Amino acid sequence: MMCLPASPPALASRLGLGLFVLLCLGIGQALENKAVRSRVGEKVGLPCCYEIPSSESLHRYRVYWQKNVTEVVLAYSDGKVISKHERYRSRTEMDPWNLTLWLSPVGLLDNGSYQCIVQRNSIVVCSQPVVLFVAADFSKPNITAEVSAESCESTEMVITCSSHGGFPKPRISGTINNMSVEWDASWVSESSFSPYNVTGKLVLNVTKDVNITCSVEHSGFSKSSSLLIEKTNDCIVPPVPPPYNVIIASIIIVITFILAITLAARFLPRHVCSHCCKHQDSVEEGVKGCTKRSMSSKLTAETSSV
Known part of the structure; x- marks a missing residue:
């Protein structure tokens, strides 16, 4: 099959399309x-x-x-x-x-x-x-960790990442053990062309050692920091206080015991003293009786001998 030369209208159309493409490329390069x-x-x-x-x-x-x-x-x-x-x-x-x-x-x-x-x-x-x-370059991010609650199983921490002095408004990102994490970020700037201060917060339950990274990115620039948090195995279980009713019962028992000792100390000596006095009187009467009998026997013997 023989190819025929393009007709003038078709040629003009192709030239127009080529010029349009060149114009678009030129505009794109200018915009770039x-x-x-x-x-x-x-x-x-x-x-x-x-x-x-x-x-x-x-x-x-x-x-x-x-x-x-x-x-x-x-x-x-x-x-x-x-x-x-x-x-x-x-x-x-x-x-x-x-x-x-x-x-x-x-x-x-x-x-x-x-x-x-x-x-x-x-x-x-x-x-x-x-x-x-x-x-403007941001300062190297500063990462801090504050313990808010702790138990034997896990430790709840508030992780803070902060950076300052940069421009424009940055994006803050990070990872925990190489897994992406989203920070709760806030920004402060005095005006539209003033440096920014950025702070990101994260609440984390630490059950094992974790490595945290924080990155501040803006205009193709980035600065990062990392922090290793180690989970300690030491766990001291605090004593459990007794129930309220047990405390009340214990107090009543102690008070009753003290009252019993007090009453015993007040009345028991009198009872013992009266018992001792009666016993002593009986002994004295027995001695007197024995003395009288011996004297009577002695008198009878003497009378018989006479």
Whole structure:
């Protein structure tokens, strides 16, 4: 089968589709190059959409770098600086050929949208925005454990993971013995471009040794810490207090015993004394009787001898 050449309408349609694809790819590449990421304290360059040909010079152009449309960061005309914002006065410079705007050192307030506008002979040859994202590193997470309840089988602990001084708002994650865990997280920041303090809490029943990790992630950066919690085997069972009714019965028995001893100590000596007196009287009467009988016998014997 012989292939026939495409008709003019079909060819135009294919060319239009190809141009559309190229346009989409160009737009996608432009959108991809719009965002620039940096960290606090670094030097960062914001690319412009135009590069001056080697046959020309900056003197034939006007270049404006502005932020949020209304704030002029830097402006050049006839190769000289004609305007520079006070906040950027000692922190900015521009490359005279590719017109890149350099900021150093960058801070959180530098976050935002910038635009490079290039004019030649009063004609705008380039105007394209670029977004700067400035991140601040968080401190290394600090993990602490506080015992809230303990028994022989398990120990209930409140695990806290905290970090501060970072930007933008982070995500906090972690693991327990390599198993993912969700933290109950809270964030504090004074304003939209102020550092964040983040705290995550977790209630955990520890029945064995566990290894806990906590990670603070933001803008592709991450910092992590770990803590090993060992479950001790020592267990001291506290004595169980007796029931209330047993305590009352014991008190009654003790009181009764004390009363019995008191009464016995008061009345028993009198009874013993009276018994002893009676016994002594009987003994004395018996002695007297024996004496009388012996004397009578003696008198009878004497009478008989006479």
